[in-house]
Amino acid sequence: MERFTGSFTQQEPIPEAGIEAAIAVLRHGRLHRYNTAPGEIAETALLEEEFAAYTGAKFCLAVASGGYAMGCALRALGVVAGQPVLTNAFTLAPVPGAIAALGARPVFVETTANLTIDLDNLAEMAAKSGSKILMLSHMRGHLADMHALMALCNRLGIKVVEDCAHTMGAAWDGIPSGRFGVMACYSTQTYKHMNSGEGGFLTTDDPQLAARAVLLSGSYMLYPRHRAAPPPEVFETIRLDVPNVSGRMDNLRAAILRPQIAMLDDRRARWNALYQVMEQGLAGTEGLVLTSRPAAETYVASSFQFLLPDWSADRVRAFVARCAARGVELKWFGAPEPVAFTSRYEHWRYADPQPLPQTDRVLAGLIDMRLPLTFGLTDAALIARIIRDEVGQVAQANDLTVEAVPLAD
Numbered sequence: 001m002e003r004f005t006g007s008f009t010q011q012e013p014i015p016e017a018g019i020e021a022a023i024a025v026l027r028h029g030r031l032h033r034y035n036t037a038p039g040e041i042a043e044t045a046l047l048e049e050e051f052a053a054y055t056g057a058k059f060c061l062a063v064a065s066g067g068y069a070m071g072c073a074l075r076a077l078g079v080v081a082g083q084p085v086l087t088n089a090f091t092l093a094p095v096p097g098a099i100a101a102l103g104a105r106p107v108f109v110e111t112t113a114n115l116t117i118d119l120d121n122l123a124e125m126a127a128k129s130g131s132k133i134l135m136l137s138h139m140r141g142h143l144a145d146m147h148a149l150m151a152l153c154n155r156l157g158i159k160v161v162e163d164c165a166h167t168m169g170a171a172w173d174g175i176p177s178g179r180f181g182v183m184a185c186y187s188t189q190t191y192k193h194m195n196s197g198e199g200g201f202l203t204t205d206d207p208q209l210a211a212r213a214v215l216l217s218g219s220y221m222l223y224p225r226h227r228a229a230p231p232p233e234v235f236e237t238i239r240l241d242v243p244n245v246s247g248r249m250d251n252l253r254a255a256i257l258r259p260q261i262a263m264l265d266d267r268r269a270r271w272n273a274l275y276q277v278m279e280q281g282l283a284g285t286e287g288l289v290l291t292s293r294p295a296a297e298t299y300v301a302s303s304f305q306f307l308l309p310d311w312s313a314d315r316v317r318a319f320v321a322r323c324a325a326r327g328v329e330l331k332w333f334g335a336p337e338p339v340a341f342t343s344r345y346e347h348w349r350y351a352d353p354q355p356l357p358q359t360d361r362v363l364a365g366l367i368d369m370r371l372p373l374t375f376g377l378t379d380a381a382l383i384a385r386i387i388r389d390e391v392g393q394v395a396q397a398n399d400l401t402v403e404a405v406p407l408a409d
């Protein structure tokens with residue numbers, strides 16, 4: 001019986017250019033973004049300029065995390081305590097967490113079988129809640145029809161903030177993800193598309209929002225040192241009104257990240273090659289449904305999802321356990337208790353309880369897998385063979401007690 005022995009959590013090392021630049025920052029000791037020698041431009045300011053150029057956004061702010069970027073975006077938009085904020089029911093905990101951090105109320109929207117936000121339900125929940133803000137999570141890199149979504153939100157007067165934690169380098173109809181909403185948030189945490197341990201970006205074309213975000217992040221009166229920010233005049237009228245909610249990025253992380261921007265497109269190609277091998281290996285597996293990827297979507301497949309529709313919980317549990325015994329680490333979003341990152345909307349008890357039958361149906365059979373770039377194509381093919389085999393075995397099994405799969409080969 002075949003077994004996989006690789007690690008699902010091992011990312012690639014930091015590129016040598018990033019290591020060198022990081023060591024230079026450590027040697028001079030000016031890690032704080034506003035601590036610069038005469039004539040020096042901080043790594044953080046350069047990173048912002050370069051990331052803005054990569055996405056095509058006018059303004060960019062580097063911050064301490066993706067979660068911070070989301071909270072900062074909502075604050076910049078003037079979201080206050082008690083205000084309803086629409087968001088995906090299927091997302092990760094930092095998304096509703098960013099809403100809750102402001103004392104605002106997450107209002108969850110149903111999920112389609114393609115793991116995107118359901119636009120009919122979005123209109124319904126917008127009407128019911130009166131919310132004028134959507135924190136749109138491109139969860140696991142699946143993009144909704146962005147033209148239809150923006151047309152709907154514009155018609156309803158809803159401002160869209162994009163959570164691009166899984167879509168850095170992705171596009172819809174050729175337009176980069178993050179360029180549709182009024183603001184976009186990115187993460188550079190280790191498991192995302194660029195790795196600085198922790199970190200994030202906020203981008204926008206709106207000078208007022210950009211200035212508010214810079215002040216919020218803790219710029220004191222040093223905002224003229226930013227390069228991908230609006231000119232100082234824009235700050236003058238608001239600089240004493242916007243509170244400092246410190247969440248800056250530092251020059252060490254910026255140094256690690258700068259060389260990774262130019263690697264994003266190559267990483268996308270390599271991730272998608274792994275994804276396509278998985279897709280081919282699993283195509284036509286009875287009982288297993290792959291998510292369909294629309295032609296307009298340029299995705300970055302840093303993870304892989306499939307559905308086991310209408311499988312009983314016992315059957316899914318047995319399947320996940322048997323794959324784990326063969327070295328294939330899968331996460332199940334339908335488990336009654338959250339495991340690792342798989343908590344779902346009903347586990348977030350700080351939010352108002354909401355019935356979401358369609359999302360429940362999708363998540364009950366949703367399997368999620370990391371696809372680190374340390375895997376090769378033969379690894380992806382082997383993983384797909386194991387999954388295919390186990391789907392076949394478990395789908396037909398009458399006895400679902402998980403048999404001891406021999407650990408040695």
Ligand SMILES: *Cc1c(COP(=O)(O)O)cnc(C)c1O
Pocket residue numbers: 065066067068091092094095137138139140163165166186187188189198199200
């Ligand atoms: C990781 C993640 C975030 C937040 O990023 P952090 O940098 O970890 O705070 C937001 N949304 C999604 C969907 C994520 O996966």
